[in-house]
Amino acid sequence: MMLMGILIAIAYSVYSNYLNKARIAIAESTLDHARDNLELYNIDNGKYPESVNFINCVDENGHAVFTTAFCDQMAKDLIPESYALDNGIYTLKARARDTNKTLITLTRNKITK
Amino acid sequence: MKLPKRRNYFIEKKFQAKYILLTILLLLFYTFIFVVLIFAPYIFTLYFDYPLAEKAEASRAMLLLHSTIWPKLGLIIAVFSIASIFITHKVAGPVYRLKRSIAQVAHGDLGVVIRLRRGDDLKDLAEHINILIANMRTLVSTIKTDYDKLSETLRDLEQKIEKKTIPEASGKEMIQKIQASRKNMEELIKKFKIPE
Numbered sequence: 493m494m495l496m497g498i499l500i501a502i503a504y505s506v507y508s509n510y511l512n513k514a515r516i517a518i519a520e521s522t523l524d525h526a527r528d529n530l531e532l533y534n535i536d537n538g539k540y541p542e543s544v545n546f547i548n549c550v551d552e553n554g555h556a557v558f559t560t561a562f563c564d565q566m567a568k569d570l571i572p573e574s575y576a577l578d579n580g581i582y583t584l585k586a587r588a589r590d591t592n593k594t595l596i597t598l599t600r601n602k603i604t605k
Numbered sequence: 606m607k608l609p610k611r612r613n614y615f616i617e618k619k620f621q622a623k624y625i626l627l628t629i630l631l632l633l634f635y636t637f638i639f640v641v642l643i644f645a646p647y648i649f650t651l652y653f654d655y656p657l658a659e660k661a662e663a664s665r666a667m668l669l670l671h672s673t674i675w676p677k678l679g680l681i682i683a684v685f686s687i688a689s690i691f692i693t694h695k696v697a698g699p700v701y702r703l704k705r706s707i708a709q710v711a712h713g714d715l716g717v718v719i720r721l722r723r724g725d726d727l728k729d730l731a732e733h734i735n736i737l738i739a740n741m742r743t744l745v746s747t748i749k750t751d752y753d754k755l756s757e758t759l760r761d762l763e764q765k766i767e768k769k770t771i772p773e774a775s776g777k778e779m780i781q782k783i784q785a786s787r788k789n790m791e792e793l794i795k796k797f798k799i800p801e
Contacts, residue, residue, distance in 0.1 A: 496630070503637065510644075511671060513651050514664035521661030 512590035516605065519588035522569040523598040526584060529558045530600075540582045546572040570596070614690055617697035621690065628689040632682050640678075643670065699727040703734060715742045747793055751786040758782045 533551075534540050541551035549563035550556055558566065566572065566586075571593065573585040584598040588605075596605045615621060647670075650663035699721050706719045717738055719731045758779050765771045 496633075500633075507640075507644075510648050510651060511668070514647070514667045517651060517657070517660040517664040518668070521657050521664075524657055 508591070512592070515590040516588040516594050516596070519570040519586065519594075519596055520603050520605070522566055523584065523586060523596055523603055525562065526558065526566065527598055527600070527603075529562060530582060530584075533557050540577050540580065541575070542577050544572075544575040544584075546575075614694045616694065616701045620700060621693040621697045624693045625686060625689045628692075629682065629686050632685055636678050636682065640674070643674070695724065696726045698722070699725045699731065703727065703731060706738075707734070710738055710741070715745060744793055744796075747789060751789050754782060754786050758786075 530540060537555070541555075541557050543552045544550075544557050546566070549558040549560070549566070570589060571587040573587055573595070575582065575584045577583075581600065585595060586598070587593040587595055594605055596603060644667060647663040647667035650660055651667075655663075702719060702721065706717045709717045715738060719735055719738075721728050721731050762771075762779055765775065
């Protein structure tokens with residue numbers, strides 16, 4: 493019975509580790525799509541947004557940065573933390589929905605955690 | 606005679622608990638294998654170096670499965686655990702009755718006839734035990750008959766010795782009666798293998 497308990501504990505630990513990995517992978521993928529959206533915004537407006545309101549996904553002028561559907565998707569997949577634009581280089585920080593709330597940073601060229 | 610339906614489904618607690626536990630352990634083992642097989646493709650995608658889009662797709666499928674599969678598996682385990690009470694009861698009920706009947710026989714009651722309910726298991730065993738009890742009944746009743754005959758002959762012999770009137774013919778007749786009883790007992794004893 494004790495052995496069974498130990499095996500279940502190990503299996504649960506491995507399983508929850510993969511669930512966390514899955515949540516982080518989803519958050520990374522969503523941020524990857526966010527990058528595409530920001531690039532489209534850049535093509536349309538000639539610049540990146542100065543700021544992003546994550547509640548309705550609009551910029552400082554009230555223009556949509558992300559589509560409503562993607563905005564809802566973002567709210568499901570991650571917890572947006574901050575968006576900053578510095579000398580034309582944007583940094584979007586968000587936390588994955590895993591147990592550690594892993595911080596993921598999106599820049600134009602890379603996604604880091 | 607039709608026996609009333611059993612109301613207590615947890616009749617042989619230790620016996621049933623053992624097999625219910627075994628059923629649950631088997632179910633958990635099957636669940637483990639099932640879950641490993643179901644989740645393995647997604648876990649492989651996450652573990653190895655697949656493109657981010659594929660990893661995300663696998664992750665979404667894995668999380669969806671995670672949110673739906675556990676309540677269903679839990680329900681299946683609960684249903685089968687409850688079912689195992691009824692299944693073990695089909696054996697535990699007869700085992701309980703057999704135990705009680707054998708205890709009655711051990712206490713000297715040879716009038717016991719084991720009757721099981723329709724659908725109960727171990728009916729074959731119960732029939733064999735009934736034959737055994739019937740044999741014991743015949744054995745003891747034969748011994749009792751011979752005991753009665755021997756007692757009567759002995760009483761007769763005592764009276765005749767007291768009166769000092771034992772004609773030879775009467776003496777021989779008594780010896781024949783005693784020998785007949787002895788022979789009966791001998792034949793009965795021969796039916797059994799008694800270890801030295």
